[in-house]
Amino acid sequence: MAIENINGCIGCGICVQTCPTDVIRLDPKTKKAIIKYPADCQICHLCRMYCPVDAISITPEKSIPVIVSWG
């Protein structure tokens, strides 16, 4: 996982805007940020740096799903 956790999110949506690769979205029900497309994370930390409540934690490891079948 690249973005590991979003803890204490207030749902301001800044991380959604900030992510260059559109990894984060607001959950329509809880109105909080979720890691929707983790495979596209480039681990640039912009979301973490822009988050007003410092809710995002990121690890340097990333596993990209290896797609071998013709999908």
Next chain:
Amino acid sequence: MTNVNTKNEMSRRKFMGLAGGAIGMATLASMGIPGWAANKIKIDPESLEYLEKETDVLVIGGGMAGLFAAVKAHDAGAKALMVSKGRLGSSGQTPFAKGIFAYDPSTAAMTLDEFTATVSRSALGSNNSVYTKQMAEHSLARVNELKDWGFFDSALYNKSFSKPINERNIPLLERIVITNLIKENGKIAGAAGFSLDEEKVYIFKAKSVILCTGAGGFKPNGFPICDLTHDGTIMAYNIGAKVTGKEWNDGHPGQATNAAACYDGWHGMFERKPSVNGIEVHHDLGVDLNYMAYTNGNPVQMGPPGAGESNPISGGPYIPAEFNRMSSDKPKDGPEDGKKPPRGERPEKGGKPGEGDAPPGMGGTSVGGSSAGMSIHKSEGLVPINDKCESTIPGLYAAGDALGSYMAGAIYTQIGSSLAGSAVQGAIAGEAAAVYSESANTPVISKAKIKALQEEMLAPLHREAGYSPAWVTQTLQGIMIPNFVLYVKKESMLKAALAYVEELRDHHAPMLRAADLHELRLVHETKNMIATAEMKLKASILRKESRCSHYRLDYPELDNENWQAWINIFKDEEGNMQFEKQAFNSWPNENLFHQI
């Protein structure tokens, strides 16, 4: 370990099991005709709202070039509108560029002309001197404006970028993916795209358009360019613009551990406030590191270019003696060029610097290919017909990494000039586009054309079956990123890779599917990457010499007789990719090129 991975492991294992037996086949059939390739659409493509916007100057892209393009177009009296795939100051390469060059005539050790000549010597003539000089000449003015907006006060650029945009009430639309440029009667007429957040399609009618869309890569590991896929270049190529610079390569290494972690690979540099660089002209290859890795095996050696001590290698890319830092007396383990290392970090080892000074990928075991698919800053992109950033299509401009201005040449020369060049060119393009739109009429775009564009843009959402952009991208990465394809080139391998890419172009690109708007973006990005790959391979096959960041194992020498020329690429009337040479330091209208 992760959700995604587990799910994928499961489905892969499940697929293997299923494909193995008759029961599996029956299950697949019961899942619907296409089975695992079915497009499980999450939005109703028919329900998308349609919106039209009109403006004088449409600026596409919200990085350094886009900022100045919008501001200067507005200040020159035009109605400007900015649209960006991401957020202002937080997408593309701009948020990660921490050094900006400023030529200060009162303190500079050399004149503007001497500076330009130095860049030309390092670039082996491959730079466009007009753009090199222009960058230096205007850099201080742009840097001072940035200072006023608070650019140097924060590591994050959104706030300082928003200041001039808000003060001028320039409309800003973020998270809109532009997929097509629109041309009517031989002139630019606007652009079309869709919103990532709302189910909306946008048509922009504009008297002029400035592409500030950056360059791109193949969504490589370790370089923060995964949102840059040469969108502007390919959209412009598709409506007939000439593009250039596809054979050059940025050779940044990444780190072996956690190769995908851009932030970690750059050792805290993303957290630094930007700073100003003075004159410092290099000939930083990157390709020579990759050549070493190719001949000696990974990992690539650290140290200044050519400083492999244990295994001296012969051959490899040529570095002009004046710029060969191996022969310099700088301490090998000292910070890059005597500059301070990034805050809170250990001193960096020498090597190829990134934007500014701290070299990414240094300080651990390095591996090549971190910026795969990207050319040298400002060398690939639209062919300018003059010093006003104007493209070969009337009303269409480009600035920054989207313009093939050859400001730095086919090798990265002046440190920090990339960010400075984007600011300078953005401002020039903004003013030029404003002047152009004064005498241009508001374009009329036919309903039929809009309908056709919309259908083309949204087609992947309608496909019941097809290929996922993630799979096609991974396949493309497997073809293009190996060091024996674009880094250490030879004809047989370039042709082999081209055969694969043509297959993706002809068979897979038309069948890309999207389940939601995020994936629709990926589809368009993937198509642009495939087109770019074709250009890069074909241009690399054509250039039968080695120069700057283009290295051919089968043609290792400079060929000044035939190749003091740039390669332009354009689409002919039948839709075929065509190539021509344009002599270094000439303009396209000077008839110095010939078809090849």
Next chain:
Amino acid sequence: MGVIMEKRIRRYNIIVASIVFIGLPILFWALGDFPRRSSLKEILSVLTLVAFSLMLGQFFLARSNKKVLTGHKMSTIIKYHKYIGYIFVSVLLLHPFLLVLPRYFESGVEPTDAFITIITTTNSIGVVLGIIAYCLLLILGLTSIFRNQLKMSYKTWRVFHGILSIVFIAIATIHVIDLGRHTNTAMISYFVTLSGIGIFLLLRTYILKSSGGTK
């Protein structure tokens, strides 16, 4: 009851109270699967968590909890209640600022910008409840400090203080559950249980008073 016995009960009560109101939240914080951050951030988090649980503890340091507190002098209890109240109400009143304080020491968004974003995110129920709870807490604190100037009888003030506390703790608990970065199931159960019992004890004294008419 002998004096020694009472002393032992008092000591026992203090130990149990410390475990419940300081030990448990720290335990849940330590055992929870939360990403570990800088020590400054973790210290501020723990301080805020403990401040909140001690606010819950205030319900048990009052007349409503008379039965358990038989061994103690009520005046001493009220003294504790006051001191704890003044100290940790201040901590909680600082909480919105403590949240953005670490940004001064790093290169993310500026603390003032972060703060403005937080208080203007009014589409978030958690934020709105937090702002309401903050105002209630401010009123609670001020009306306690300036009680004598209020021209309210002590009994009226006590009812006012009690009801305000119930409203505050209910709203604050929802705010904590919605937005807290350390609210996992254990922490939620802990807060809900304590605030539930606290509110119940207080309401019971009111109901008993009105129906039984002890006074």
